[in-house]
Amino acid sequence: MLYYLDLFGTLVFAISGVLTALDKKFDLVGSVVIGLITAVGGGTLRDVLIGRTPVGWMEDQWTLVAVLAGIVLSYLLKPWIIRLKRSMFLFDTLGIGVFTVLGVQKTLNTDLSLGVALLMGVVSAVFGGVIRDVLCNEVPLIFRRQIYASACLAGGLVYEGGLSLELSPLLISPLAIAVVVGIRYLSVRYNWSLSIPR
Numbered sequence: 237m238l239y240y241l242d243l244f245g246t247l248v249f250a251i252s253g254v255l256t257a258l259d260k261k262f263d264l265v266g267s268v269v270i271g272l273i274t275a276v277g278g279g280t281l282r283d284v285l286i287g288r289t290p291v292g293w294m295e296d297q298w299t300l301v302a303v304l305a306g307i308v309l310s311y312l313l314k315p316w317i318i319r320l321k322r323s324m325f326l327f328d329t330l331g332i333g334v335f336t337v338l339g340v341q342k343t344l345n346t347d348l349s350l351g352v353a354l355l356m357g358v359v360s361a362v363f364g365g366v367i368r369d370v371l372c373n374e375v376p377l378i379f380r381r382q383i384y385a386s387a388c389l390a391g392g393l394v395y396e397g398g399l400s401l402e403l404s405p406l407l408i409s410p411l412a413i414a415v416v417v418g419i420r421y422l423s424v425r426y427n428w429s430l431s432i433p434r
Contacts, residue, residue, distance in 0.1 A: 241334045243298055246302040250275040252328055255314065271306060273368055279335070279339070282342070286342075286343055332416060333416035336357040337391065353396065382423060390415050391413065
């Protein structure tokens, strides 16, 4: 289940990257690069940091197929996708939830500590978007008022807590993803933030 959600999240992040590039008037090559970086940037950085090489997308051709599909869909269906902006937000939020769980899981498989695994879960989820925003000359979303990385931290903690209680990953993975999605949705719905008053 997580594998197919991973591919879905990769496709959605690729679409997000390409749409950002198109809004910035990038050409085809620039849009493809931004789409690829947005989709696999976080996982690539995580794998390099934990010493897992070749990185994940180099070993799985379906990841590149998902990226390519996202790029093609972005060009063919741009007006329709933009009209589904609210749905894209939910898909993007689901994507960061999935990537958080996968990042924690893959890091724990290398016998690193729980703290490092939690951090790598956040890196997996948000750093593709960070690299995208930097290359597109935007302030990265995790540096703005919105709750973003904090939702991933909460989901990662739920996942690690479930593992510590020896619960089945099949049970705690959907729960952790739901925590990320729920916090992210509620923070946008009710304008929550972690900004410090001046």
